[in-house]
Amino acid sequence: MKWHVLTPFLQSRHEAWMTEGLVRHEFNIVPAHYEHDPLRARATVGHWADFVRQTARAHRESRRHEGLLTAFPPLALTSAALKRVTFRRGPLVAWTFNLGELYGGLKQTLARQVAGAVDVFVVHSRQEVARYSAWLGLPEDRFHYVPLGRDLQAPWLDEDRERPFVLAMGSANRDWATLLKAVERLGLRTVIVTPPRTLKGLHLPPQVELLSGLSLQECRVLCQRATLNVVPIANLQTASGQVALTEAMMMGRAVVATRCPGTEDIVRDGDTGCLVPAGDPGALAEQLQALWHDAPRRARLGAAARDHVQTHLSVAAECAQMQAVLDRWA
Incomplete structure (x- = not known):
């Protein structure tokens, strides 16, 4: 299967990511072409416009039966919305689907309208399986728990025993x-x-x-x-x-x-x-x-x-x- 990868943190097609450790699949990185600030308080209208443009590029570069692999909820939801309106047949996997809070009102309504187009939500907490299932009104088997991995780094310093903190x-x-x-x-x-x-x-x-x-x-x-x-x-x-x-x-x-x-x-x-x-x-x-x-x-x-x-x-x-x-x- 060929997958088109959408993340807010990969700026070029040749950056290394988790996909390099996967086999039997082909991956096309769709560059973000915008600045990703992981410490921002909330996504603005401008941020959402960036997500939509990146999603549109992925759709232009892919065939209808090929897969989409996204990182973080905004790109998962924009990809799901476009998948619905274009009647794509390829799978959509939402990696690191993690919200800071479970919103109600219009945000929840809009998320529920498009989330059904996501084939698998990858979450990093077992409790999130049931909670996102209920929040989106989707069966629990649509959600898959995968522990979040880190690039291993060996420690090289000791505790500061003179000025502990x-x-x-x-x-x-x-x-x-x-x-x-x-x-x-x-x-x-x-x-x-x-x-x-x-x-x-x-x-x-x-x-x-x-x-x-x-x-x-x-x-x-x-x-x-x-x-x-x-x-x-x-x-x-x-x-x-x-x-x-x-x-x-x-x-x-x-x-x-x-x-x-x-x-x-x-x-x-x-x-x-x-x-x-x-x-x-x-x-x-x-x-x-x-x-x-x-x-x-x-x-x-x-x-x-x-x-x-x-x-x-x-x-x-x-x-x-x-x-x-x-x-x-x-």
């Missing part, structure tokens, strides 16, 4: 209010990496430092130097925080995360990390304090976390599962 990174659906209450209670030095807009209206205690606009390499340095990596999540409907969580685990670091969709699929509580109840600063503070003073336990959790990522959460592991999804049309 707690690190939290990310922008989407972070529960900064709960984290700030917890670290203020403990007085722990804390570094938060996020766009300033996500902290609007919140008071930062004096021991909290805000950073933004860092490169991936700079984030990985902080991740390794931190005493603890924390992923506080406010979203209990869909998966959030998986990239930050997996990055810290990949670097062999102890992590504390909110128990919610996505984190429950990645962390085995007490084995590869620690999970705490949502919106509970007391429970978070208690877990942080216990790990802060227990270096041997942090080391054990970090080693188990890295082993788990290498075995189950690599790009190679994700490709093996995506291979099975696409082979339905081999």
Whole structure:
């Protein structure tokens, strides 16, 4: 089967992506030709116009029986809409179908009108199978859980033992209010990496430092130097925080995360990390304090976390599962 690949982050036809690890299929990358900002708050009308133009290019380049493979919900939905109006026969696979929240009203209505044209939704949390099924009014067997994979990177730095700190990174659906209450209670030095807009209206205690606009390499340095990596999540409907969580685990670091969709699929509580109840600063503070003073336990959790990522959460592991999804049309 020939697949035409639409992602917002591939800018040329020759960029490497997950498709290079798949066999028995042919892939045509349809370049985005627009700037993709993964930290933006919401997609604007201009962004949607970009998605529509990219989708139209994919349709012009493909035959009616060939497949479309999309990344993220906007391109999945624009491709589904065009598939409906052009009566395409080829399959449509929506990889990383992940919404920050389950909207109601007109957004849900429009999504339901076109989503039936998607043959398989690939989600990265088991709980999302039932939730997206109900939200879109489609059978659960249309949704396939595949753990999100990372390009493996070996750690190269140790903890900063002279100036220890707690690190939290990310922008989407972070529960900064709960984290700030917890670290203020403990007085722990804390570094938060996020766009300033996500902290609007919140008071930062004096021991909290805000950073933004860092490169991936700079984030990985902080991740390794931190005493603890924390992923506080406010979203209990869909998966959030998986990239930050997996990055810290990949670097062999102890992590504390909110128990919610996505984190429950990645962390085995007490084995590869620690999970705490949502919106509970007391429970978070208690877990942080216990790990802060227990270096041997942090080391054990970090080693188990890295082993788990290498075995189950690599790009190679994700490709093996995506291979099975696409082979339905081999």
